[in-house]
Amino acid sequence: MTRPLRLVAVSGGMQRPSKSAALADHLLDLMAEEVGGERRLIELGPLAPHFAGAVWRPQLPATVERELVAVEQADVLVVATPVFRGSYTGLFKHFFDFIDQDALMDKPILLAATGGSERHALVIDHQLRPLFSFFQARTLPLGVYATDKDFIDHRLRDEALIQRARLAVRRALPLVDLTRHARPPQLAEAAAA
Numbered sequence: 001m002t003r004p005l006r007l008v009a010v011s012g013g014m015q016r017p018s019k020s021a022a023l024a025d026h027l028l029d030l031m032a033e034e035v036g037g038e039r040r041l042i043e044l045g046p047l048a049p050h051f052a053g054a055v056w057r058p059q060l061p062a063t064v065e066r067e068l069v070a071v072e073q074a075d076v077l078v079v080a081t082p083v084f085r086g087s088y089t090g091l092f093k094h095f096f097d098f099i100d101q102d103a104l105m106d107k108p109i110l111l112a113a114t115g116g117s118e119r120h121a122l123v124i125d126h127q128l129r130p131l132f133s134f135f136q137a138r139t140l141p142l143g144v145y146a147t148d149k150d151f152i153d154h155r156l157r158d159e160a161l162i163q164r165a166r167l168a169v170r171r172a173l174p175l176v177d178l179t180r181h182a183r184p185p186q187l188a189e190a191a192a193a
Contacts, residue, residue: 006037006073007028008070008076008077009039011043011045011080019114020081023080027112027165035176042071048091051094071103072099075108077104077109079112086127088127088128104135105136108140108175110144114145124144129143144164146158
């Protein structure tokens, strides 16, 4: 018997409630519906005071280390960030600066972002894809970008966006399936023990 897939989402939103967290959670739910697995949402807002001033990973408290390990050990990663001055937030980048540079290699990553208007939609291709290309991750074919008008009470309400999110997850399935079958045998055996 093999272990369930570990589905992890990281939200770069600094506020609570957060539209980025709502989008990440929605995408995580859709992915879990399709492939099953254990889901985990990591919100950087509450974690920020614990890692914002750190320079080296050994300086981090156990609470942050656990979240970094969850990202590194994820089988599928969803990342969502608000757009801040044309890019992801500085704390979003700072969090990923602590991730081992080989830990995300070949990992399927679904990219998402939120912003005040459509004019920031290219943040996915111009900022997020290059960041995760550095990690040699497999960024999934479709990203999901949402604006303020797509939410009501921090829940997705725009039908076109909801359909795009479903399509992004469906288009991700072949790469997720590759991940499921590409696990080294020793990992599958260790999980079964």
